[in-house]
Amino acid sequence: MYRKNDAHLQMEMLSSVDALPEKQQRRLEESWAGTFYREFFSRMDEAPYAVLYSEKASRPNIPINVLVSLEYLKAGEGWSDEDMYDAFLFDVQVRYALGYRNLGEGAFELRTVYNFRNRLSEHMQKTGENLLDGTFASVTDAQIAAFGLKTDKLRMDSAQIASNIRSMSRLQLLVEVVQRVHRLLSEEEQARYGADFAPYMQGKSGQYVYRIKYGETGPHIERMGKLMGKLLDELAAGYGKTPVYQILHRVFHEHFVYEGTTLRSKQGHELRASSLQAPDDLEATYRQKAGHSYKGYVMNATETCNPSNPFQLVVDVQAESNITDDSVLLTKALPELVERTDVNELYTDGGYNSPAVDAALAEHEIVQVQSAIRGGQPSDMRLNLADFTIQTAEDGTPTKLTCPGGQTVDVEAEQKPGRLRVHFDPQRCASCPLLGRVCPVQPGKRDLRPLLRFTQEAVAVARRRQRCYLVRASDQNLRSAVESTIRSLKLPFSDDQLPVRGRFRVSCMMIGSAVLTNVRRINRYLNTRTQPGSENGGPNRGRKATTNLRRSCTAFLGLFARLRHSWACYFEKSSTSPSGALKSLLGLPRPLPHHARRLSGTLGTAK
Numbered sequence: 001m002y003r004k005n006d007a008h009l010q011m012e013m014l015s016s017v018d019a020l021p022e023k024q025q026r027r028l029e030e031s032w033a034g035t036f037y038r039e040f041f042s043r044m045d046e047a048p049y050a051v052l053y054s055e056k057a058s059r060p061n062i063p064i065n066v067l068v069s070l071e072y073l074k075a076g077e078g079w080s081d082e083d084m085y086d087a088f089l090f091d092v093q094v095r096y097a098l099g100y101r102n103l104g105e106g107a108f109e110l111r112t113v114y115n116f117r118n119r120l121s122e123h124m125q126k127t128g129e130n131l132l133d134g135t136f137a138s139v140t141d142a143q144i145a146a147f148g149l150k151t152d153k154l155r156m157d158s159a160q161i162a163s164n165i166r167s168m169s170r171l172q173l174l175v176e177v178v179q180r181v182h183r184l185l186s187e188e189e190q191a192r193y194g195a196d197f198a199p200y201m202q203g204k205s206g207q208y209v210y211r212i213k214y215g216e217t218g219p220h221i222e223r224m225g226k227l228m229g230k231l232l233d234e235l236a237a238g239y240g241k242t243p244v245y246q247i248l249h250r251v252f253h254e255h256f257v258y259e260g261t262t263l264r265s266k267q268g269h270e271l272r273a274s275s276l277q278a279p280d281d282l283e284a285t286y287r288q289k290a291g292h293s294y295k296g297y298v299m300n301a302t303e304t305c306n307p308s309n310p311f312q313l314v315v316d317v318q319a320e321s322n323i324t325d326d327s328v329l330l331t332k333a334l335p336e337l338v339e340r341t342d343v344n345e346l347y348t349d350g351g352y353n354s355p356a357v358d359a360a361l362a363e364h365e366i367v368q369v370q371s372a373i374r375g376g377q378p379s380d381m382r383l384n385l386a387d388f389t390i391q392t393a394e395d396g397t398p399t400k401l402t403c404p405g406g407q408t409v410d411v412e413a414e415q416k417p418g419r420l421r422v423h424f425d426p427q428r429c430a431s432c433p434l435l436g437r438v439c440p441v442q443p444g445k446r447d448l449r450p451l452l453r454f455t456q457e458a459v460a461v462a463r464r465r466q467r468c469y470l471v472r473a474s475d476q477n478l479r480s481a482v483e484s485t486i487r488s489l490k491l492p493f494s495d496d497q498l499p500v501r502g503r504f505r506v507s508c509m510m511i512g513s514a515v516l517t518n519v520r521r522i523n524r525y526l527n528t529r530t531q532p533g534s535e536n537g538g539p540n541r542g543r544k545a546t547t548n549l550r551r552s553c554t555a556f557l558g559l560f561a562r563l564r565h566s567w568a569c570y571f572e573k574s575s576t577s578p579s580g581a582l583k584s585l586l587g588l589p590r591p592l593p594h595h596a597r598r599l600s601g602t603l604g605t606a607k
Contacts, residue, residue: 001053001054001055001056001057001058001059001060001061002049002050002052002053002055002060002061002064003060003061004046004047005046005063005064005065005066005099007063007099008037008041008042008098008099008100009042011101012101012102015101015102016092016101016102016103017092017096017101017102018101028092028093028096030523030526030527031093031523032093032097032516032519032520032523033093033094033096033097034096034097034523035519035522035523035526036069036073036097036516036519037096037097037098037099039143039146039519039522040069040072040139040143040515040518040519041065041069041097041098041099042099043138043139043142043143044065044068044069044135044139045135045138046063046064046065048131048134048135049064049068049131051123052116052119052120052123052131062108062112062116063106065098065099066098066099066106067112067113067116068132068135069097069098070084070088070098070113071113071117071132071508071512072132072511072512072515072516073087073094073097073512073516074512075492075508075509075510075511075512075513075515075516076492076512076513076515076516076517076519077492077516078491078492078493078494080499081110081113082110084113085110085113089107090103120132120508121504121505124504130504130507130508130511132508132511132512133317133507133508133511136317136511136514136515137315137316137336137340139515140313140314140315140518141340143313143518143522144304144313144315147310147311147522147525149304149306149309149311149312149313150304150306150308150309150342151304151306151315151340151341151342151343152306152341152342152343152344152345153304153305153306153343153344153345153346153347153478154302154303154304154305154315154337154341154343154345154346154347155302155303155305155346155347155348155478155479155481155482156300156301156302156330156333156346156347156348156352156482157300157301157348157349157479157482157483157485157486158298158299158300158301158326158329158351158486159298159299159486159489159490159496160287160289160294160296160297160298160299160322160496161296161297161298161299161319161490161493161496161497161498161506161510162284162294162295162296162297162495162496162497162498163281163284163295163296163297163497163498163500163501163502163506164281164497164498164499164500164501165277165278165280165281165284165295165296165501166278167295168205168277168278169209169217170217170221170255170271171208171209171212171217171220171221171224172205172206172208172209173205173251173276173277173278173279174221174224174228174251174255175200175205175208175209175224176205176279177228177247177248177251177279178197178200178224178227178228178231178248179200179201179204179205180244180247180279181231181235181244181245181248182197182200182201184239184242184244184245185235193231196227196230218265221255221265222264222265225252225255225256225263225264225265226263228248228251228252228256229252229256229263231248232245232248232249232252247276247279247282250276251276251279254266254271254272254275254276255271255275257270273285273286273287273323274286274321274323277295277296278295280501281296281501281502282502283297283321283502283503284296284297284321284322284501285297285321285322285323286322286323287322287323294322295322296322296497296506297319297320297321297322297503297506298319298320298321298322298324298329299317299318299319299486299489299490299506299510300317300318300319300320300326300329300330300333301314301316301317301318301482301485301486301489301510301514302314302315302316302317302333302337303315303482303485304341305347305478305479305481305482307476307478310525311521311522311524311525312481312485312521313518313521313522314485314489314514314517314518315337315340315341316333316336316337317489317507317510317511317514318332318333318507319503319506319507319510320503321503325351325354326348326349326351326352327351327352327353327354327356327357328356329352330346330348330352330357330360331354331356331357331360334360334361334364334366338364338366343364343366344365344366344367345366345367345368345369346361346366346367346368346369347368347369347370347371347478347479347482348368348369348370348371348479349370349371349372349479350370350371350372350373350374351374352368352370353368353370353373353374353461353464355457355460358457358460362395362396367467368464368467369467369468369471369478369479370464370467370468370471371468371471371472371477371479371480372468373461373464373465373468378465381438382438382440383404383434383438383439383440384440384462384465385454385458385459385461385462386461386462386463386465386466386469387404388401388402388403388404388462389401389402390459390462390463390466392459396460397456398411398420398456398459399411401422401452403424403439403441404434404439405428405429405432405434405439407424407425407428407429407432409422409423409424409425410422414453418455418456418457419453419455420453420454420455420456420459421451421452421453421454422451422452423447423449423450423451424441424449424450424451424452425449425450426448426449426450429441429450435450440452485517488513488517489510489513489514489517490513491513492513493509498510
């Protein structure tokens, strides 16, 4: 049963944190833990997660904001599940970030985290909604509003990341799949296929491949294909709906093909990049980029980049199979970015351009500024369309063209859609020193006027190239800093390899890393504001006042508790009156008991 966790909003009068010295309390409050609690944990809305729990009267759920925050902290710190659980139990900073002020409070078993992940995954498979992504978006929007950050300028970049899979050769992958089919069978079926499986069951798949000499894998792959084809035909009735059989079906058709009635293995160039890379991760793909090969996924991050912002925040993180082009990632992210931000300028590198991107950006009136242009570069010895000044209408259609010689002419549409042309004045062109040497304008076949033909797509490329030239000529490059953001997101993971498999889990890990990256940036900004010489005001001013008030209240409550404890001890252990106990507590002279007074008087008389 779903129950909201708001117990952290009303702290206890005395806690384990209050027992710390004032200096340590201040340091804890100003650390990342205090920022995480205020700027993320307290802003989180738990209501969307109610769909994961039963509506019947039953045992209440473990606090959702605690479970979600632990998922983000695990990713942002690069912890294992055991490290995350130990940090939750014993790390004062982690517990402070999650709204706990006493050790031992809110304890639960690690199995609860696993069950919560399963619910998130099942919900994603049923509805296509990633609840962790929704929380990241809503909290980030609230942070942007709280600190008054401008979102009209955004920058974007992508990077390759690997999932937690082994790097298998082609033969090892086939052997691994066959071994899993063998484990799927009953004992009777294993005995019936004993001779077929015998060569592949002597050790693990890697051990089988180790015994094969270099250059002798071809015949082994052919024999594997015949066995897999036989298993597909004979096991379809009993195991056709099982995941292992479906993997067998996929791998067989990715690596083998029938030519008539003859089965042959595909050559290396016939294998697709989307083919299965490991049976434990069905969505990981293969890609070669800049001379390196990658198996896994591509991560795409978008962040604010307005120079007037005191700091920038990551606003969106995507994870797709690594064969996904950057332009596709931009097209997918754009509708949500337009809904959540005021973006009108988008800074990217050369991989984010395509006709689909041009159409989507034009629809939302967003200017794309690229640091480079993908494709062939124009010759420096000839003028190209980017050297002309292009005037366009509101819908992006070119209306006038001005050549480098200063001649402005109207743009005409040809009969074929998307084709455009311009005619220049022959007399002015004849006196132009550029004509015939570097100018692309040539006389027409029937109409001898100088003619230049181009397409609407060429106009879009030319305008991108012009913006690229302006960026290179300026002293400020708004895109370059996104490289460090990508590094920050991948930093918790060794060798850019995540400890999870599957696109959903990879996406959740990268979102968690983005959450902690944002928290660290906010914390750095707030601590800079509190340094001597910095100006007051802003979000930090309220935080400082609240902190001072809480410390004063804590000091008063601590003094009151000590007075109460001392008062109780005097009543319990002393036979004096309450007034005598109060005088002793305050350090005033206290009258002696009756027998002590007698003894004192006797001693005084004797003296």
